[in-house]
Amino acid sequence: MSTASPRPAQPLHALVDCNNFYANCERLFRPDLRGRPVIVLSNNDGCVVARSQEAKALGIGMAVPAYRIRDLIEREEVAVFSSNYALYADVSQRVMRVLEEAVPRVEQYSIDEAFLDLSGLADPVALARALRQRVHRWVGVPVSIGLAPSRTLAKLANAAAKRWPATGGVVDLRDPHRQRRLLRLMPVEEVWGVGRRLGRRLRAMGIDSALKLADSDPALMRKAFSVMLERTVRELRGQSCLELEEAPPPRQQVLCSRTFAERVSALAPLREAVSHFAARAAEKLREDGQLTRQVSVYLRTNPHHPREPQHHPLVTVPLPEPTADSRDVLHAALRALETAWRPGHRYMKAGVLLGELVQPRSWQRDLFDHLPTRRRSDALMQTLDRINRAGRGRLFFASEGIRRPWQMRRDHLSPAYTTRWSDLPRVR
């Protein structure tokens, strides 16, 4: 009976994470900014969303409102950029391509991170070092790599690779003794899945380091907190609970929302904004190859001004049949807006949410359904998308408006170096 079946090799996860990604994207074509503090602002130039190492050293925090550090920016000559997602998405794709060419199992986890399955490799550390060098040479952005038997440990290994330059940007955390040594140094909030709130509650129980969390009783953690934290504890002990997902499950909702450049009270400009978000959301839906059965619209007044009248309605409109046609989504969104809007409020943000998504094949019209299907919808939408892929915003709906006083501010936008010929830097 006991023919020892070949035991699968210990799983090995690697996390590749780009360092200060947006800031380094902005520096790619600006060698004059090397060694200088660089920050990138959120949509509408509101908050800091990325900082170069030099900017972090100045004490500039994540998500700090830009207006609060205006003096510091001026004094230290910090280079400021509006976020340029077209650029970051393009650089991201190049990084991912390098990884995918070298490793068969890659899961892109976010715009600047990917998990790799390196199980069974003879010398994964050598591969990691080679990858790091390759991305730097071919794309130009620095990355750090952490290796460990679980994803949560790989995250911590990656954090260590970033924190200690002597590691050469690669940390191998396969050895249990090394794991414990690193976990002891890591504050519990640095653990993946532990945020500010959980961190505070854990500290109140005397669990202040990653090591103490790893040494806590998983069953107890499940009872006191949630299954998520139980998984985290197991992962910290080197037991892999989160597997690589090469084909991530289809998205469950599509959201398109934005803070306005100016507060908006009147219905007319809100109609334009909601039309715009609805059209954009439908476009994303088609990129995904999905259909929606439900459109919601929400509005927000400024919660930072509690003395103004507050209103944050969310109105949902079901659709008679699943669709990815911008006209259907737009029409439903405008109907929802009529219900949501109340006069006498200064709205600062609106959003369009598509829910109840379905794959086209899994949905079949019932035989006795006599609803008229709009014919040639697919062809029309394909044409619309093709034209707009060549340059966003070439074709749009009249209800989106032309003046768009609500449109976001982007006062420090970098040129489209990688996606527009006319913005290519010239070398003389």
Place this chain on the structure above:
DNA sequence: GCTATTATAGGGCGTTCC
């Protein structure tokens, strides 16, 4: 005066169904 965006998982609670 200015305060991000998009997405997911899970908890709590009320309703409905059996």
Place this chain on the structure above:
DNA sequence: CCGCGGAACGCCCTATAA
């Protein structure tokens, strides 16, 4: 017929992450 208890679900909220 009623009432009970649990499953299942919708809805809203919180927490987290990048």
